[in-house]
Amino acid sequence: MVRVPLRVVPLLVCCAVLISACGGAAAGSAGGSSSGKLQVVAAENFWGSIATQLGGSKVAVQSIIVNPNTDPHSYEPTASDGVALAKSQMAIVNGIGYDAWASKLIAANPSTSRKVLNVGDLLGLVEGDNPHQWYSPSSVRRVIDQIVADYKQLDPKDGAYFDQQRTRFETQGLAEYDNMIATIRARYAGVPVGYSESIFQPLGQALGLKLLTPYSFAKAIAEGTDVSAADKQTVDTQAQRHLISVWVYNSQNATPDVQRVNQLARAARIPITTITETLSPASATFEQWQVAELQNLQQALHQATGR
Numbered sequence: 001m002v003r004v005p006l007r008v009v010p011l012l013v014c015c016a017v018l019i020s021a022c023g024g025a026a027a028g029s030a031g032g033s034s035s036g037k038l039q040v041v042a043a044e045n046f047w048g049s050i051a052t053q054l055g056g057s058k059v060a061v062q063s064i065i066v067n068p069n070t071d072p073h074s075y076e077p078t079a080s081d082g083v084a085l086a087k088s089q090m091a092i093v094n095g096i097g098y099d100a101w102a103s104k105l106i107a108a109n110p111s112t113s114r115k116v117l118n119v120g121d122l123l124g125l126v127e128g129d130n131p132h133q134w135y136s137p138s139s140v141r142r143v144i145d146q147i148v149a150d151y152k153q154l155d156p157k158d159g160a161y162f163d164q165q166r167t168r169f170e171t172q173g174l175a176e177y178d179n180m181i182a183t184i185r186a187r188y189a190g191v192p193v194g195y196s197e198s199i200f201q202p203l204g205q206a207l208g209l210k211l212l213t214p215y216s217f218a219k220a221i222a223e224g225t226d227v228s229a230a231d232k233q234t235v236d237t238q239a240q241r242h243l244i245s246v247w248v249y250n251s252q253n254a255t256p257d258v259q260r261v262n263q264l265a266r267a268a269r270i271p272i273t274t275i276t277e278t279l280s281p282a283s284a285t286f287e288q289w290q291v292a293e294l295q296n297l298q299q300a301l302h303q304a305t306g307r
Contacts (some may be wrong), residue, residue, distance in 0.1 A: 038154055041088040043102040044072055045279045046134045054147050056165045058158050059289050068280040077101050084225035089148055095120030115150045122146055177287045180294040185198040188301045194238055196249035196258045197222035200275055212244055239264035242271035245304035247272045271300035
């Protein structure tokens with residue numbers, strides 16, 4: 001994915017005018033639905049999938065970014081995105097500098113009754129920290145807790161239902177996800193791994209893998225900035241000398257630097273596996289997507305170590 005400058009100011013004006021003209025929910029109150037369901041908008045579908053499963057039949061969730069080929073960093077929202085957020089009773093944004101366009105749209109159409117869950121604020125992270133917290137199992141649990149708490153505040157009469165949804169999701173929906181994480185950590189902790197960008201860092205750490213790639217390399221690839229010559233040499237050498245057992249790269253962001261390391265890893269017969277930034281396929285649930293990636297990673301680790 002190419003990171004390009006975001007241009008949202010003209011859109012904010014357009015959305016504000018459109019919402020006002022349509023009698024939409026601008027300042028004062030967030031719009032509901034004739035269905036009686038809570039209206040929730042998630043900037044990205046990885047959080048939207050979780051919100052959908054926790055909300056069950058009581059919540060209607062719309063995710064804005066659903067195309068796997070769309071780069072959330074540089075997404076340019078449409079007027080309809082602004083209207084959806086303005087009418088929402090709850091908005092979920094990632095924050096941490098990842099989707100500033102969403103927060104700007106929300107600020108352009110404030111509501112005293114709308115709940116806004118900013119994942120970065122929840123986790124105490126700021127711009128410059130790793131924004132890819134949906135790849136952190138512990139962060140995912142904290143977001144789950146907060147989504148349920150917000151649902152219960154917005155719809156107190158269905159509080160018991162939301163608690164049941166959380167229990168079902170955590171004990172059934174995430175069962176294989178949790179099992180895969182525990183299995184990989186128990187069997188492969190300490191195995192040296194290289195990775196193309198910072199998306200993988202939270203998961204790699206949770207799995208106990210030895211992440212050898214300089215974080216400055218991974219961060220530069222994720223943010224679309226120049227990679228230093230020293231970092232390029234380090235990563236190339238790690239592949240050429242087989243210092244890493246597995247190479248993990250984001251298939252949605254195969255820059256020339258990443259493609260070069262891919263070639264070096266193949267030449268060194270280092271197993272390669274991929275991850276993606278958003279749900280892939282878009283129809284998958286959060287846990288289906290994550291489990292598929294974990295299974296592929298496990299296979300690569302097995303191929304590399306024989307364990």
